[in-house]
Amino acid sequence: MLDEPALRSTARLLILASLALNRRMGFATLLQLTGLGKGSLSAHLDQLEEAGLLRLRRVFTIAGPRVVADITPKGLDAYEKYIGALEKLGSARKEGARD
Amino acid sequence: MTSEGELSRDELEWVSRRTLDFEEYVLRRAWGVFYATWAAAYLAYVGLPYLLSGLPNAFAWLAYALGYGVVSLSVGMLTGRIFFTAGRTLRLRRSLEPESWRRGFGLRFIAVFVIFFASAGLSVYFFGARGISLYFVVLLVYDVYLFHLLKSSFGKLSIDGLVATISYGAGALASSAAAALGLWDYVTTAWVVTAACWLFSSVYALYHAPEVYAGGSLMVERD
Numbered sequence: 357m358l359d360e361p362a363l364r365s366t367a368r369l370l371i372l373a374s375l376a377l378n379r380r381m382g383f384a385t386l387l388q389l390t391g392l393g394k395g396s397l398s399a400h401l402d403q404l405e406e407a408g409l410l411r412l413r414r415v416f417t418i419a420g421p422r423v424v425a426d427i428t429p430k431g432l433d434a435y436e437k438y439i440g441a442l443e444k445l446g447s448a449r450k451e452g453a454r455d
Numbered sequence: 456m457t458s459e460g461e462l463s464r465d466e467l468e469w470v471s472r473r474t475l476d477f478e479e480y481v482l483r484r485a486w487g488v489f490y491a492t493w494a495a496a497y498l499a500y501v502g503l504p505y506l507l508s509g510l511p512n513a514f515a516w517l518a519y520a521l522g523y524g525v526v527s528l529s530v531g532m533l534t535g536r537i538f539f540t541a542g543r544t545l546r547l548r549r550s551l552e553p554e555s556w557r558r559g560f561g562l563r564f565i566a567v568f569v570i571f572f573a574s575a576g577l578s579v580y581f582f583g584a585r586g587i588s589l590y591f592v593v594l595l596v597y598d599v600y601l602f603h604l605l606k607s608s609f610g611k612l613s614i615d616g617l618v619a620t621i622s623y624g625a626g627a628l629a630s631s632a633a634a635a636l637g638l639w640d641y642v643t644t645a646w647v648v649t650a651a652c653w654l655f656s657s658v659y660a661l662y663h664a665p666e667v668y669a670g671g672s673l674m675v676e677r678d
Contacts (some may be wrong), residue, residue, distance in 0.1 A: 358461065366466050373474040377543045378481065389477050442471055442550040445464050 358441060360434050362407035367392060368400050369438065372409055375427040376435035383423040401425060409434055471547055478544045480664050482608050485537045487660035490619055494653035496530045501643045538604060545607045567600050591631035598624045615656035615663070622652030 363369050367390055374389050375381055381389075387397055404410045409431035415424050427435075462470075503522045510518055574593040578586035598620055605616035612620075626649035633641035 364462060366462060366470050369462065369467075369470045370473055373470055373547070374477060377474065377478055377540060377547065379540075385481075438467070438470075439547065439550045441467060442547075445467065446551050 358434070358437055360407060360409070360437075362403050362409060363434060363438070365400070367396075368404055371400060371404060371425075372427070372431055372435055373438065375410060375425060376432060380424055380426045383425070386425065404431075468551065471551060475544065475548055478547075479609055482537075482541060482544060483613070483660050483664040485540065486605070486608070486615065487657045487664070489533060489537050490615065490653045490657035490660060492530055492533050494650040494657065496526050497646045497650040497653070499526045501646045541604050541608045545604075548607070548610075567597060570596055585634060585637065588631045588634035591627045591634060594627040595624060598627065613660070613663075615660040618652050618659070619656040622649045625649075 358364075358369070363372065370390060371386060374386075383397070383401075386401070387394065390397060390400075392400070401410070401412060404425075405412050407430075408428055410425045410427050412423060412425055415422055500523070503519065503526075507515060507518045507522065570593060575587075575590045578589040578593075580586070582589065601623070602612070602616075602620045605620065606612045609616075626645045629645040630642045633639070633645065
């Protein structure tokens with residue numbers, strides 16, 4: 357259903373879906389979202405960045421430097437495919453219930 | 456049916472439900488900031504005429520334009536941001552029940568704001584200062600839209616959303632009646648009360664944001 361190899365992981369798909377809704381998220385928020393450890397989250401983010409689905413940036417805030425992730429147009433396309441897959445699943449379930 | 460290496464249907468749906476759970480937390484906080492910003496904006500809208508009353512006429516129009524312009528632009532940008540995030544969340548929520556999803560969120564958003572601002576100008580242009588009374592009635596369109604968006608964001612309307620929409624609707628109706636009768640001090644009072652209610656909503660939303668549960672049982676890799 358999702359042809360992007362980087363999205364064959366629920367953790368990475370979760371990061372992408374949340375980023376698609378919010379457009380930009382900080383590393384700390386992504387830790388809260390996934391419940392993963394820092395190292396594991398970094399590895400997932402690197403894979404998503406390598407696939408061109410998001411862009412990682414270091415920004416400077418009053419509280420110090422922070423890492424933020426921005427979704428890319430390719431990431432938004434992948435999210436649209438995910439929504440399409442969910443809609444198909446929903447329709448199939450509805451038809452199944454009708455039969 | 457999934458091919459080898461793909462996430463299963465249950466896993467795909469788990470991701471969307473987990474995303475929505477987390478978004479409820481993110482959005483609740485965002486709505487909290489939204490209420491506080493609008494509460495400040497209501498106070499600024501009704502307070503500016505008092506603050507600028509001592510200015511010479513030559514500068515007054517510029518000060519009004521700048522003051523109302525800066526406030527409107529700031530709250531407009533914040534409102535756009537949160538409304539579009541809420542709209543995207545709504546779309547994800549409804550993708551699980553595809554037939555209920557109606558497209559054109561952006562168009563409806565623009566339509567509401569065109570009605571919102573155009574009605575202000577037109578009602579004052581045609582009916583003078585008391586034309587603002589009609590404008591306050593039009594504000595109810597925005598209130599209905601806000602009600603719909605808040606309800607859709609969380610599946611049901613929260614206490615803060617209820618307080619915000621009821622106080623806004625009551626404020627708009629009271630202002631409309633007061634403006635029609637030329638009782639301008641009552642218009643100010645209505646919006647100060649609305650601002651106080653929205654401040655309560657803000658504090659309530661920020662302190663009652665649902666707890667985010669860490670991790671999940673369906674974290675899988677198919678590499």
